[in-house]
Amino acid sequence: MKRAKKKVFADFMSQRGLKSTKQRDIILDSFLSSDRHLSIEELYLKLRSKHPNIGYATVYRTLKLFAEAGIAREMQFGDGQTRYEHVSEGEHHDHLVCTRCGHIEEFENETIEKLQDEVANSRGFLIERHRLEIYGLCANCRK
């Protein structure tokens, strides 16, 4: 799966006439082996220890590229930071966000999706995408 995404990204890059660089390789590796909902800052700090020569701007621009290439998606969970989520083709899910520890869980619910379609149809709305987030305390923080 990591391999598949590297392929997707490489294809995207060559298709756009963009170059392969050490930094991009490192950032992609690090992204793919990270938490599924990482902010620019978090990824930048994670890299900094091993690769102090990679700048914030490069991480920022590279994550944007991932999003354009379709292997990442920008998300906002209300903590003031944009987070980049791993995208697997054809997959969609929603989120449970812990307001205490920041933990993010994913879930899927086909019925909810269908009901959303119905709502949109009844209003003449053409759905492009949606977001559903449930905020509260995770099982761990409830103790």
Next chain:
Amino acid sequence: MKRAKKKVFADFMSQRGLKSTKQRDIILDSFLSSDRHLSIEELYLKLRSKHPNIGYATVYRTLKLFAEAGIAREMQFGDGQTRYEHVSEGEHHDHLVCTRCGHIEEFENETIEKLQDEVANSRGFLIERHRLEIYGLCANCRK
């Protein structure tokens, strides 16, 4: 309903030992007679023509007060601005957001709410609040 909210706000203010001022009265009036999803900037500009003496900071602080008093709620729809929505007691709704014209519609769906509770329960999650937004083209913009 406007009257009721003014009462709620007045009570909140006196309970907190805060003062009634011309500016706050004007901002409250303007807020209550506005679109249901207004940003600080929008409300500020709306006021500016008639009351050039009211500063941005005052609008900003007053909207925060409305939120604390429970007559408004802060919302993010991904356009980079915080919007303040009118809150009616005990009412909850979700949103359809037009990505072309910015139009925001509200909807309620009891079944979706229940399914969310089920999802949260199955994960041991204690729900505080949730947000569901459907982005796409409104009936008008589809033409």
Next chain:
DNA sequence: ATGCCAATGAATGTCACTTTCATGATGGCG
């Protein structure tokens, strides 16, 4: 190896808040 064009990173700019601070109002009290 060479040259063109993209990539990098330090620095700077932008935007939407958010806070500060000197000045101006409010309202309880005598």
Next chain:
DNA sequence: CGCCATCATGAAAGTGACATTCATTGGCAT
């Protein structure tokens, strides 16, 4: 009514998270 402790206001400065600029570096096709 007048005093004055507080709160409120608004211009300006500060913040934080991006987003862009620009001089320099570095891929890679030839």
